Amino acid sequence: MTIKVLVADDHAAVRAGIVLILDGAADLEVVGEAADGEQAVAMARELRPDVVVMDIRMPRLDGISATRELAGVTDVLILTTFDIDEYVFGALRAGAAGFLLKNTDADGLVGAVRLVARGDGMISPGVTRKLISAFAAQPAREPSTRDLSVLTAREQEVLACIARGLSNAEIAGELDMAEATTKTHVSRVLGKLGLKSRVQAAIFYSESG
Template sequence: MAEQGQRRIRVLVADDHAAVRTGIVLILDGAGDIEVVGEAADGEQALAMALELRPDLVLMDIRMPKLDGISATRELAGVTDVLILTTFDVDEYVFGALRAGAAGFLLKNTDADSLVGAVRLVARGEGLISPSVTRRLITAFAQQPVRRQPEQLEALTPREREVLACVARGLSNAEIAKELDMAEATTKTHVSRVLNKLGLKSRVQAAIYYAEGDG
């Protein structure tokens, strides 16, 4: 539950099935610290509403009419975080969503508590991937690594390189802050700067980028 005076997490739910949207909204609204600010029935509507409402995150389905969730996610990179929630455990969708800049990927068989936890995690600036697809993701990206640009790495400060190394280990902002002895808000700022300097869209991409070489 949100404490008195604490700002709730603002979420836009995008799914072309009304019954699914209703179920998701009921789960999120029941959390207390989450506010559903809008519902979209297709990708174009999701994009327009996200640009207008500027929610903290969009809970996005992949297969939707007019504009698919991956294309909408790509358009929203740098505007708001996107957490993909889909029925389809298909590599093409998983990898496409993460390359587009999604902050997380979950399947619709996720239980209510895990869904609420995922929304809170992504809203804090963390990344999240459904355990069922993690191993395939690691294997696939190891075979097709992100190409490093030396000048990008050189643009990072020593502290930013430390933060990048921590992100690559899968540490949360709170864990990075503790390890590097700095405020969590400062950590979040460093992570954002690292992503911007490296031209990356998510923590997942940063971890893959780092893992390509020795760090």
């Protein structure tokens, strides 16, 4: 199945390079290009791509705000030059499914788009270390399982697998169910808990004890 991608970046040359890389993959198709956040939101709502590859620093509407507006519409993969804490945490809180740096090679970018399109998360290794350090520095919180009670037993198993960083295919294999069923369970978990991404689900599970 062809993965439809929308590319949003305010630098025309950079955007053209990203499009060239993505269109070079047999299973990816760039269906639109946006030069700012407002245009990205409008085009995503119209074209319904599987993934939006989104820059952060853009005119009219920044990538984080655009990601927030697209929560529930499509998956967003942030692609930026900057791994500033404010951007990393802001993007993930807004519901980004992935956070990638522009020094990633072509294969890494294509692979990240495929992962996000499958419903998995993708974060650059350097950014992952930043997240781990920030999480470890937080004071311990009292565990709470109150919100987890809204999930069925199977959904709690899926959530635990998400927290371990397993992909949908890996969850399906571990829990002995179809990958399509896994994707449905993941969507239900996020919906019931009011979360926007797998990353948020993993953080929630860790904090819930």
